Amino acid sequence: MPSKQVNKSMSTPIQMIDSDSSRQTAHVPAPAHSYKVFNRIIDWITNDRMQLLNITDRINEIVRKSGVRDGLVHLQSLHTTSAVFLNEWQDALLHDAKTFFDQIVKRDEYYRHNDPAYSDCERRNADSHMRGMLMGQTLCLQVRNATVLLGTWQSIIFAEFDGPRSRSLAVQVSGV
């Protein structure tokens, strides 16, 4: 079998529709003086060791205040034992997600980070670090028409992996 060859299912012609007329936001004129960067830090206190928070409304509120109509909103959790990502906000699914995090990174395995012989960290939170590293602490989304662009089922989720704790999220909106 030849290498570097796209297989059948992949070479199936993809129907690409370029939504020129209906959905394209035309070239934003962007008067030079209008480029701006709007920085905020939001804080909260979590209640459980692992907890998922829906922060979508909070982010949209900041985007509205920023005065940016088209550009990017960048979210950065300032903690290594946390993460920010998109998913559907449904109770059953959130339960599955937590189970998945528990299974993909076991809490009770041996970790040097939890071993006083190797580490001075007393939180025994190596699993929290692995989960944060795997899921990522940053998320960048598009701003269009002065709101965060999200698909119908997409919510912005902050994941606490080592709570309860006080947590900070840096939000930056930039654009025109």
Place this chain on the structure above:
Amino acid sequence: MPSKQVNKSMSTPIQMIDSDSSRQTAHVPAPAHSYKVFNRIIDWITNDRMQLLNITDRINEIVRKSGVRDGLVHLQSLHTTSAVFLNEWQDALLHDAKTFFDQIVKRDEYYRHNDPAYSDCERRNADSHMRGMLMGQTLCLQVRNATVLLGTWQSIIFAEFDGPRSRSLAVQVSGV
């Protein structure tokens, strides 16, 4: 063993070469009026439940049209059961990637999202959600010299985890 100390292999001096003359793009002069944001949505229809699509050419075409020479191109799939990421576009490797997704998130495990007692979703696609969450629905890349910056072996890959479906990807090019 002391904690917070970098180990041998890590403290090995790293040869850092700062490519000042040859590779640095000098300070882009950026006349103020040239900052722009260019928004597009592209659509396609997938054929399989799990499918990988090479969308590199499509993205480069949009970047060319945008008129942005230096800046960022941000990709955001509008669906929670999909992902966008970089990898080599080789048939054998794509097969391995699909196997990896199948193994890291099992389809046939118990999920509340698939259980009518907890969820009104009839697609039984909890695994698709976990895969999308793990791999991420956004990707931000650099634009240099009016093209997407990619390493020799890097292709932009859209992953369908719950097809066949109609899918939309929001593309935003911003910069000067």
Place this chain on the structure above:
Amino acid sequence: MPSKQVNKSMSTPIQMIDSDSSRQTAHVPAPAHSYKVFNRIIDWITNDRMQLLNITDRINEIVRKSGVRDGLVHLQSLHTTSAVFLNEWQDALLHDAKTFFDQIVKRDEYYRHNDPAYSDCERRNADSHMRGMLMGQTLCLQVRNATVLLGTWQSIIFAEFDGPRSRSLAVQVSGV
């Protein structure tokens, strides 16, 4: 049990503190002529097959040189068998991270990419590709006050998954 309902722990009121006065960087005035994009490529040679490098200081040096005070710094490794992410830079934890990468993607499983019948790649590095794909080759961080915004324990880590090799990382600083 009703679906689409937030469960107990999640509906617990979250104490959201919007740090208006103390931490907010006020609307950056952003004189139009000041928007800039600053591009660099940095190179180094890795020593081990799997190796983690702390590149925080290197990135901060580039941000300082860029003249950007508020905006984004985007990092993009140009290699599919590598990754860039945030984590605490502690010897014990880095050891745990490497063990985690070894476990979550097994090196000695069967992969088509390593099989001469399917692939002309002689490096037998399918595991390296999977690790790079899982962890991601890009990282975008905020620039505030002319430095990279990082939490107390966050370091920027470049992960080599198929060394020893010569590696390049594209760094782009943009903003005002």
